[in-house]
Amino acid sequence: MRIIGTGSAHPKHTLTNDDLSKIMDTSDEWIRERTGICTRQIITDENLEDLAAEAAQKALDDAGIKASDIDYIICSNVAYEYVTPTVSSIVEGKIGASCPCVDLNAACSGFIYAIDFAEALLQTGRATNILVMAAEEPTRMVDWNDRSTCVLFGDGAGAMVVTRGEELRAIKVSSKSNLDVLHYKRKLEPTPFITKEEEHIPLYMAGQEVFKTAVTCSLRDLLAVLSDAGLDKNDITYYVLHQANFRINDFIRHRFNMDPAKFPVNMDKYGNTSSASIPMLLDELNREGKLKNGDLLAFSAFGAGFTTGACIIEWNK
Numbered sequence: 001m002r003i004i005g006t007g008s009a010h011p012k013h014t015l016t017n018d019d020l021s022k023i024m025d026t027s028d029e030w031i032r033e034r035t036g037i038c039t040r041q042i043i044t045d046e047n048l049e050d051l052a053a054e055a056a057q058k059a060l061d062d063a064g065i066k067a068s069d070i071d072y073i074i075c076s077n078v079a080y081e082y083v084t085p086t087v088s089s090i091v092e093g094k095i096g097a098s099c100p101c102v103d104l105n106a107a108c109s110g111f112i113y114a115i116d117f118a119e120a121l122l123q124t125g126r127a128t129n130i131l132v133m134a135a136e137e138p139t140r141m142v143d144w145n146d147r148s149t150c151v152l153f154g155d156g157a158g159a160m161v162v163t164r165g166e167e168l169r170a171i172k173v174s175s176k177s178n179l180d181v182l183h184y185k186r187k188l189e190p191t192p193f194i195t196k197e198e199e200h201i202p203l204y205m206a207g208q209e210v211f212k213t214a215v216t217c218s219l220r221d222l223l224a225v226l227s228d229a230g231l232d233k234n235d236i237t238y239y240v241l242h243q244a245n246f247r248i249n250d251f252i253r254h255r256f257n258m259d260p261a262k263f264p265v266n267m268d269k270y271g272n273t274s275s276a277s278i279p280m281l282l283d284e285l286n287r288e289g290k291l292k293n294g295d296l297l298a299f300s301a302f303g304a305g306f307t308t309g310a311c312i313i314e315w316n317k
């Protein structure tokens with residue numbers, strides 16, 4: 001694949017750490033020190049599908065192609081008001097596309113999985129232009145009485161248009177089933193036949209376990225894709241990592257002994273936007289003019305499952 005356009009969108013309401021400290025027992029200092037997050041944009045009166053459509057339209061405009069040129073839409077999404085139809089199908093209608101649409105859920109790693117699926121469609125010749133996107137509203141999954149999780153998240157959407165090309169140098173996705181460390185469970189409609197006890201569990205996270213697993217898996221995946229691509233860690237222009245916690249990314253940066261400039265950050269502004277974090281950050285780099293042809297970008301993400309994914313792609317827009 002080759003990336004030919006990017007876009008992103010986020011809700012208008014900014015929630016600061018100080019705002020949070022007015023409604024729960026927390027502080028700007030605690031959140032900033034433990035996570036690097038200062039503010040997040042959270043959904044108030046917006047609908048996720050509108051943010052997703054805005055990100056998609058910006059990616060199309062950036063690519064200079066029309067919605068009718070898109071052969072497939074793949075959207076990563078964990079949870080959303082509509083269980084069906086999918087975000088991608090709703091976006092299809094909003095942007096005026098007419099193509100197969102599918103959502104996938106691999107938690108915060110979903111965007112890397114979406115890239116993997118898109119690459120397979122491109123390689124088999126089933127598609128020429130694909131809208132690969134992620135739209136997430138994790139602030140609707142957390143318990144707002146649980147200060148250890150709700151302060152971490154923000155909402156948003158990111159998208160990119162990919163076409164046929166040789167720029168994806170390596171990709172690796174993985175999953176190791178582990179329900180205990182990270183899960184969100186919702187209650188389905190009751191029926192006259194259900195006899196088991198069911199419960200709604202807002203996002204549960206064993207923070208320190210997730211932290212350790214994230215660091216280990218991200219390092220492992222990045223080294224694997226570097227090796228598969230026959231590249232050295234210094235060949236990468238930017239490590240565009242999932243924006244969950246500054247300390248996780250900084251740990252990896254230290255292990256790689258790299259300059260902070262190679263590890264761009266926007267979690268300070270947006271918090272953890274789940275699988276939307278990588279395409280949102282990519283779009284920011286693109287729009288700020290920081291990417292030039294030939295740059296090598298390494299993506300890496302991890303999330304509930306426990307799923308992980310990493311890839312290396314050359315920027316050649």
Ligand code: COA
Binds near residue numbers: 030148244248303
């Ligand atoms: N404000 C103030 N104090 C808080 C707090 C908050 N928002 N949240 C938790 N605390 C308290 C805890 O109650 C605990 O208090 P105690 O020592 O009196 O029991 C103390 O801070 C330390 O809690 P702990 O959970 O050990 O902190 P931590 O250093 O592990 O940081 C996370 C917590 C969640 C920030 C960190 O574990 C983390 O980022 N994990 C990875 C999460 C992640 O990446 N998730 C995304 C997966 S896609």
